[in-house]
Amino acid sequence: xxxxxxxxxxxxxxxxxxxxxxxxxxxxxxxxxxxxxxxxxxxxxxxxxxxxxxxxxxxxxx
Numbered sequence: 680x681x682x683x684x685x686x687x688x689x690x691x692x693x694x695x696x697x698x699x700x701x702x703x704x705x706x707x708x709x710x711x712x713x714x715x716x717x718x719x720x721x722x723x724x725x726x727x728x729x730x731x732x733x734x735x736x737x738x739x740x741x
Contacts, residue, residue, distance in 0.1 A: 680686075690708035697703050702722035706713045717725065 701716040
């Protein structure tokens with residue numbers, strides 16, 4: 680399985696701050712819950728990577 684392998688799986692994702700000052704990405708699918716906590720700096724780096732990937736995807740689909 681890789682980034683280009685399509686799957687027919689639905690998942691819910693929530694993103695928000697925790698009361699411990701972390702940013703949590705919470706994914707739930709088929710009874711499995713995955714909480715991932717990041718400090719604010721890491722979260723900003725992830726956001727930048729998502730923005731860069733979105734821009735790259737625009738060039739592929741455009």
